[in-house]
Amino acid sequence: MICVLAGGVGAARLLNGLKDVAPPEEITAIVNTGDDAIMHGLYICPDIDTVTYTLAGVNNIETGWGLKGETWQAMESLKKLGGKTWFNLGDRDLATHMYRTDRLSEGAGLKEITAEITSAMGVSVNLLPMTEDQVETKVTLLESNDEISFQEYFVKHRHDISVSAVRFNGSAEAKAAPGVIDAISEAEVVIIAPSNPIVSIAPIFSVSEISDAIKARKKDVVAVSPIIAGAALKGPADRLLNELGHEASVKGVAKYYQEWISTLVIDTADFNTAKDIESLGIDCLVTETVMTDSQIAASLGSTLLGLKK
Amino acid sequence: MICVLAGGVGAARLLNGLKDVAPPEEITAIVNTGDDAIMHGLYICPDIDTVTYTLAGVNNIETGWGLKGETWQAMESLKKLGGKTWFNLGDRDLATHMYRTDRLSEGAGLKEITAEITSAMGVSVNLLPMTEDQVETKVTLLESNDEISFQEYFVKHRHDISVSAVRFNGSAEAKAAPGVIDAISEAEVVIIAPSNPIVSIAPIFSVSEISDAIKARKKDVVAVSPIIAGAALKGPADRLLNELGHEASVKGVAKYYQEWISTLVIDTADFNTAKDIESLGIDCLVTETVMTDSQIAASLGSTLLGLKK
Numbered sequence: 001m002i003c004v005l006a007g008g009v010g011a012a013r014l015l016n017g018l019k020d021v022a023p024p025e026e027i028t029a030i031v032n033t034g035d036d037a038i039m040h041g042l043y044i045c046p047d048i049d050t051v052t053y054t055l056a057g058v059n060n061i062e063t064g065w066g067l068k069g070e071t072w073q074a075m076e077s078l079k080k081l082g083g084k085t086w087f088n089l090g091d092r093d094l095a096t097h098m099y100r101t102d103r104l105s106e107g108a109g110l111k112e113i114t115a116e117i118t119s120a121m122g123v124s125v126n127l128l129p130m131t132e133d134q135v136e137t138k139v140t141l142l143e144s145n146d147e148i149s150f151q152e153y154f155v156k157h158r159h160d161i162s163v164s165a166v167r168f169n170g171s172a173e174a175k176a177a178p179g180v181i182d183a184i185s186e187a188e189v190v191i192i193a194p195s196n197p198i199v200s201i202a203p204i205f206s207v208s209e210i211s212d213a214i215k216a217r218k219k220d221v222v223a224v225s226p227i228i229a230g231a232a233l234k235g236p237a238d239r240l241l242n243e244l245g246h247e248a249s250v251k252g253v254a255k256y257y258q259e260w261i262s263t264l265v266i267d268t269a270d271f272n273t274a275k276d277i278e279s280l281g282i283d284c285l286v287t288e289t290v291m292t293d294s295q296i297a298a299s300l301g302s303t304l305l306g307l308k309k
Numbered sequence: 310m311i312c313v314l315a316g317g318v319g320a321a322r323l324l325n326g327l328k329d330v331a332p333p334e335e336i337t338a339i340v341n342t343g344d345d346a347i348m349h350g351l352y353i354c355p356d357i358d359t360v361t362y363t364l365a366g367v368n369n370i371e372t373g374w375g376l377k378g379e380t381w382q383a384m385e386s387l388k389k390l391g392g393k394t395w396f397n398l399g400d401r402d403l404a405t406h407m408y409r410t411d412r413l414s415e416g417a418g419l420k421e422i423t424a425e426i427t428s429a430m431g432v433s434v435n436l437l438p439m440t441e442d443q444v445e446t447k448v449t450l451l452e453s454n455d456e457i458s459f460q461e462y463f464v465k466h467r468h469d470i471s472v473s474a475v476r477f478n479g480s481a482e483a484k485a486a487p488g489v490i491d492a493i494s495e496a497e498v499v500i501i502a503p504s505n506p507i508v509s510i511a512p513i514f515s516v517s518e519i520s521d522a523i524k525a526r527k528k529d530v531v532a533v534s535p536i537i538a539g540a541a542l543k544g545p546a547d548r549l550l551n552e553l554g555h556e557a558s559v560k561g562v563a564k565y566y567q568e569w570i571s572t573l574v575i576d577t578a579d580f581n582t583a584k585d586i587e588s589l590g591i592d593c594l595v596t597e598t599v600m601t602d603s604q605i606a607a608s609l610g611s612t613l614l615g616l617k618k
Binding site (some may be wrong): 006 | 349382389
């Protein structure tokens with residue numbers, strides 16, 4: 001069994017690579033739900049959906065979110081009504097949120113609902129929400145000191161605004177979703193996907209049960225750095241690390257994950273920093289990590305699985 | 310000022326006719342909300358939407374609900390996910406429900422939201438929900454004795470099932486929406502549209518404030534019979550009248566409305582029953598009421614306005 005801590009796009013690509021080199025049924029992804037949002041009454045799980053759509057092969061590669069070949073009738077009509085359209089929802093994507101909202105109102109849990117959606121879309125990788133409780137990633141803006149939701153930060157402000165703090169509202173009371181702790185305990189290797197440490201992986205760690213379970217597996221935990229040559233491939237990981245007092249470098253990532261990991265995988269572009277990582281007591285593996293195609297993703301997956309003793 | 314008690318299609322046609330013969334700003338429709346439903350987390354007002362879409366000229370004439378030229382991407386995807394699809398929601402129609410749900414979550418009232426939607430769609434007739442409180446039309450099935458929601462009865466069962474009772478859950482506590490009582494009190498004429506007496510008009514009367522206000526205007530209240538020659542043009546009005554112990558005839562309608570009206574308008578097809586109506590102490594006006602085109606609707610509207618002293 002392989003366990004992967006996952007955010008959105010980066011994790012989805014890695015999971016796609018892993019499922020090409022290992023039976024998908026043996027892969028469990030524990031997915032961030034701190035980004036979840038209720039929009040127009042619909043319950044939306046952006047990271048779970050990105051991973052699901054990518055593994056189903058129906059993701060929109062150009063946008064990095066949503067479905068390929070999507071239509072936008074609902075959004076265009078909503079715009080005419082003067083509704084909120086900063087969070088774009090395609091017509092077919094809407095069905096996912098409608099299904100989830102309906103099942104939640106019937107009392108089903110997010111784990112069960114996610115399994116129903118992945119099954120209907122032909123995804124065999126096991127996706128678990130990190131929690132079925134409400135944990136909300138909240139972002140404090142530097143200038144105004146306003147605290148806003150993650151989606152407001154990420155989508156409405158296009159993460160083009162300075163941040164002074166990030167917290168995970170509700171995490172103190174949150175329990176891991178059913179199956180999460182077992183997936184961590186029983187895995188041969190626990191992989192932290194190249195997702196944003198601060199807003200994709202830290203929300204998962206904010207659930208203390210999960211953090212403790214990962215720490216207990218530290219010698220089998222390997223992270224893939226989302227920072228390459230000081231920059232994030234996508235999104236605000238570098239900027240957020242900097243703004244919150246970390247180093248936007250593989251070393252910064254190593255320090256950030258130090259409590260939980262024994263190995264950090266870094267890109268060949270950072271080969272000369274391997275010693276810095278090792279000086280922290282963390283093994284360092286240098287390989288190609290930019291998953292521009294499925295072969296590179298599979299190769300990275302293969303390398304990660306090769307780390308199992 | 311003209312006040313119209315309204316259900317869905319029949320009322321929408323009459324309102325269209327009235328607005329051709331009177332300034333639309335001077336017409337206020339008090340619309341049934343007993344049919345309202347929450348589907349997939351979205352707050353849906355079928356009667357308000359039917360009236361809005363019809364007055365905006367964007368209604369789907371073939372189906373009798375929804376928008377013309379609609380697309381169905383969301384519903385098709387929801388079907389693939391195994392979701393509930395018995396209540397059909399077009400992609401553009403979804404925007405209306407998303408807008409409404411969002412505004413409700415922001416604390417706006419249904420009256421205000423309805424005004425925003427009608428304004429965005431260019432509708433000048435003033436549409437008021439009968440109440441901003443929850444009143445739910447509940448239907449008891451004869452055979453199983455199960456009590457189901459109106460939409461389950463009307464859409465899921467296609468009203469092709471015997472009914473033993475209808476009640477309006479919540480009506481005892483419900484208040485009239487802001488503006489409703491004034492609209493009734495200030496109108497020169499109060500018109501009960503040719504809507505289903507039992508499931509479109511009775512829910513409005515179930516709010517005692519409204520019922521009392523209508524009774525106080527009895528001499529200026531005129532109903533248009535939805536029953537023509539013993540049958541409803543559309544929907545289950547005839548069947549429901551029969552099943553609940555009333556007569557499915559213009560006389561049955563006259564008796565049903567006896568407390569509230571002074572005049573009943575019946576179709577020429579029923580000209581020989583005028584005396585029966587008058588024997589109940591209700592004035593009877595015989596005219597063409599089947600609004601197959603806008604000219605007939607306007608002519609009916611004109612006749613109704615001619616009843617003002």
